[in-house]
Amino acid sequence: MRKQTIPLVILLLFTFILVQGCASTTTATSVETGSDTQVPATELDGATLVQERCTVCHSISRVENKKASLDGWRQTVERMISSGAVLSSDEKEIVIEYLAATYPE
Numbered sequence: 001m002r003k004q005t006i007p008l009v010i011l012l013l014f015t016f017i018l019v020q021g022c023a024s025t026t027t028a029t030s031v032e033t034g035s036d037t038q039v040p041a042t043e044l045d046g047a048t049l050v051q052e053r054c055t056v057c058h059s060i061s062r063v064e065n066k067k068a069s070l071d072g073w074r075q076t077v078e079r080m081i082s083s084g085a086v087l088s089s090d091e092k093e094i095v096i097e098y099l100a101a102t103y104p105e
């Protein structure tokens, strides 16, 4: 029992640190009062989304090798969604903006 819970705790901690680290790069609610350790689960980060959702069918280098405008990335991301990439409409906007900012034309 205990042996199995330890890796889980480590994994949870790691995820938490990762989310915290990424959260600082997004805009969102920087002035938060009250509860200090609460990370909103809805806070989505472009880099994390790309890492998670855009590496299912091909490697990240496929993404990194492309340079495009906002419109160009929009077209690519929409094509990926029609091929089967899983992104909600909110996530799609975050990903498109992140890609256009990170890999501009």
Ligand code: HEC
Pocket: 050, 053, 054, 055, 056, 057, 058, 062, 063, 066, 076, 077, 079, 080, 083, 084, 085, 086, 087, 095, 099
């Ligand atoms: C369901 C599988 C799948 C997922 C998920 C996926 N892709 Fe793709 N991607 C492909 C396939 C297949 C190709 C090659 C055919 C093509 O270009 O449409 C490709 C090609 C590409 C290319 C090279 C072609 C170009 O337009 O320059 C880029 C860039 C790219 N994907 C980015 C992304 C991004 C960003 C995401 C995440 C939003 C993503 N992909 C998620 C299947 C996927």
